[in-house]
Amino acid sequence: MEAVYLAEKAGFETVVLDRKAHAPALSLCDEPVVLDPTVDPAAAMAVFEGCDAVIPACEELDLLRCLDGMLAGTDIPLLFDLESYGTSCSKNRSNEIMESVGVPLPGKWPECGFPAIVKPSSQSGSVGVAVAMDDADVERALEAIRRLGDEPVMQEFVHGKSVSIEVIGDGSTARSFVTTEVVLDTNYDCKMVRCNPDILSPEDDELLGRIGRDVAEAIGLGALMDVEAILTPKGLRVLEIDARIPSQTPAAIQAATGVNLLEELAFTALGRETGRVRTPGSAVYRHVVFKDGVLRACGEKEFGHVRSPRFVRGFFGADDAITDYEPGKDEWRATLITHGPTEAGVDVRCADTVSAILDACSSETFIDGSPEVV
Numbered sequence: 001m002e003a004v005y006l007a008e009k010a011g012f013e014t015v016v017l018d019r020k021a022h023a024p025a026l027s028l029c030d031e032p033v034v035l036d037p038t039v040d041p042a043a044a045m046a047v048f049e050g051c052d053a054v055i056p057a058c059e060e061l062d063l064l065r066c067l068d069g070m071l072a073g074t075d076i077p078l079l080f081d082l083e084s085y086g087t088s089c090s091k092n093r094s095n096e097i098m099e100s101v102g103v104p105l106p107g108k109w110p111e112c113g114f115p116a117i118v119k120p121s122s123q124s125g126s127v128g129v130a131v132a133m134d135d136a137d138v139e140r141a142l143e144a145i146r147r148l149g150d151e152p153v154m155q156e157f158v159h160g161k162s163v164s165i166e167v168i169g170d171g172s173t174a175r176s177f178v179t180t181e182v183v184l185d186t187n188y189d190c191k192m193v194r195c196n197p198d199i200l201s202p203e204d205d206e207l208l209g210r211i212g213r214d215v216a217e218a219i220g221l222g223a224l225m226d227v228e229a230i231l232t233p234k235g236l237r238v239l240e241i242d243a244r245i246p247s248q249t250p251a252a253i254q255a256a257t258g259v260n261l262l263e264e265l266a267f268t269a270l271g272r273e274t275g276r277v278r279t280p281g282s283a284v285y286r287h288v289v290f291k292d293g294v295l296r297a298c299g300e301k302e303f304g305h306v307r308s309p310r311f312v313r314g315f316f317g318a319d320d321a322i323t324d325y326e327p328g329k330d331e332w333r334a335t336l337i338t339h340g341p342t343e344a345g346v347d348v349r350c351a352d353t354v355s356a357i358l359d360a361c362s363s364e365t366f367i368d369g370s371p372e373v374v
Helices: 002-010 041-048 061-071 082-089 091-100 135-147 202-219 249-257 261-269 343-360
Strands: 015-018 031-034 116-120 130-132 152-156 161-169 174-184 190-195 224-232 235-242 282-291 294-297 310-313 320-323 331-340
Touching: 002 249, 002 261, 002 320, 015 041, 041 061, 061 082, 082 091, 082 202, 082 235, 091 152, 091 202, 091 235, 116 135, 130 135, 135 152, 161 202, 161 249, 161 261, 174 202, 174 249, 190 249, 202 224, 202 235, 249 261, 249 282, 249 331, 282 343, 294 343, 331 343
Parallel strands: 015 031
Antiparallel strands: 116 130, 116 152, 161 174, 161 224, 174 190, 190 282, 224 235, 282 294, 282 331, 310 320, 320 331
């Protein structure tokens, strides 16, 4: 959905292929196609031949390998680097590379003591991630990871502001872009992205950008990746990298600064420059769900249950929305995107949007949960 949103902002026409007839992005694009390239590659190739570029917005490894093989040797750019993605899919392997170029990482367990984070090496998002307070917690977490058929990563539990930066590489050199703050819900899923000029101090911002470039060049990145980190009381600690198009931060960056990472990625692959200049604005990107008469902030997994969404301008005062809202509907979801010259001004507009939604839905309750503090 966010990839189509970015394409629309860049003025690109979009074709979405998905094997699921009710995939949400199909209702947002210019041309929806229900098709599985791994099952019918010839039909998929007929679609791709009419496109200037192809980007996979998914994590299905069989499909990613299929696309990589289909488009290799053609003049149709695949805006994806399968080798770098394979590296980023293994937290153990990517940690080794980051250590080799001096990236500050959380301390290793057991030297770091408790609390500790135990997480699977190759899963996405918060799947299988646990906080361990003692040896019994560690064993339970390890057993859960064994059931996933994965290897564990055990590190110091670090706390602080969660930040992200995107990097685009051409296989040899790389460019870092804009730092964002990632805000989590009670399930440790991203409910909000904030983008403004002072997410980090100038020194930490420059350091995070340099970390992104160093790691991208170390792995030979030939597409887009993001670097996720925590600003701890002891400084930045990098959690992981992910070499695919991020699902939330680019929309906040585009709204705040005018920098469109999908456009930048496409132009890089085509050997061109966008010529866009970053503007010093602010933006908030957030997910909400209305259900059982209550409006709640939610993570992207909950928002993913949206059905036949559409783009709406000026949605209850937000600049943009991706939503399946209809007046009188008793359950609906929305991604709200609001921007402006200052962070404070954007926050006021966001609060006004929530109030307007509550009034329209005859509700008095907005629940905005956060993770339990350890």
